[in-house]
Amino acid sequence: MTAAEIFRGIRATFMPKTLLFGVAAGFAGLCLLGRHAARLDVHRNYSRFTQYTSPESKYYPTVNEMMAIVRSKIKPGQILVIVGGNSILRGVAQLPDQMWSKRLQEKLGDGYCVVNFAFDSSLITDGASVAAEALRDEYPRQIYIANAFPAQAPTPGGSNVYRWVYWDAYYKGLLMADEPRASAIAGNIVKYYFKDGIQELRISSWLDSWCYFNDFWNDVAYQDFNTVWGTLMTPGVTRFLDPRKRYPDPDPDGSLFPYDVRYPPSTLALELVNVKGVSMFAFNPDPTGDFKKDPAAYWQVYPPVWTLLTDGIKDIFPAALKKRTLILMSGSSPYYLRRLTEEEQYRDKITFEMGVRLWKEGGYDAIEYGRDFTPDDFYDRTHLTRFGAAKLGDLVATKVRAMSVELGYLPKP
């Protein structure tokens, strides 16, 4: 039998119009099922996104997925507290039961619903902030929490890794129309670093707004069987085809690790550079000044760093969403801080104070944490153990209650 005969046989078997109808029906059927999947919460007993349910292993939760998690967790009358930010707020080095956001929920009580959407290396404007904004009409009594370093300028529209959530929500019409933010994003995505891949992302997000393939196949990957390989997948820990819901939450209890692992002597010099780096470009020493006599006059503000911050703060969120946003300034472990010179410690302190002040002047609320913590409270330079998680949960609970009164969510006591 020749190839031509085989081809003729296949052509004789299939009926072209029926075949094309089947293709259209199969495709359209999944588009409709995707819209249905977008409203389902598949993450039963959700506590956080793990490394196996995040881009670190090529799983990209959609904005609808996050909204569905909130809808299934929140009870009528509760104030919604959405946690964003990076690995510190995701609770790296804390078991699910030790997470700082779990402590926050316990401290706040039944009047609040705390949902943690933080991702590793995520920024203030990434996924969680988009989910909170998309839920603004459904749950107007909401508080959004994220963290940053004091002189770190925010990125409009999200970081390169996590901005898919912004464009996902944008093309599904879930975001507020905000001209200043749109201009800031348009100005940002043409820059060298940010323009890489943006066209493909926008096209795929637009296609997804019609076809809902991300919602449908994420649903399949999480519930039924996984089809996407990621570099973190480890034989013996994960089985490739297993649904992601069977993958473990790999974060250990960091407080059980000895100090040699948490604060290795081999990286001391490098980590001290990181700790100094938080403030070293924010203030310059006055060459004629005397730190001992007048420490406040010794450190001179370096304006370009702070101008970047104040300019960035202005346009990252619509004005209506700023006042319900709490920015946490993440401090470094005292294990390293106390190894700085007296001048450097003072510079670190005033940098955090200035960061908090500028975020507040920009219309947000902000607090710093970590300066009065102990080395035991930290897993490493920046992540918290269960001890630090408990302290942070207590601190933020007090602040969230105060914000709830200021925002009019609760009556004045």
Next chain:
Amino acid sequence: TIQSRAARQVISLLVGVAVGVFFHYLLYRLTLPV
């Protein structure tokens, strides 16, 4: 023999649906970021 018109229609429809599902999955896979 059961080359019958009805069977050809069913086969065509099922294969068509499978191809449509595959295209939908292909969109998902091809648009996943690096």
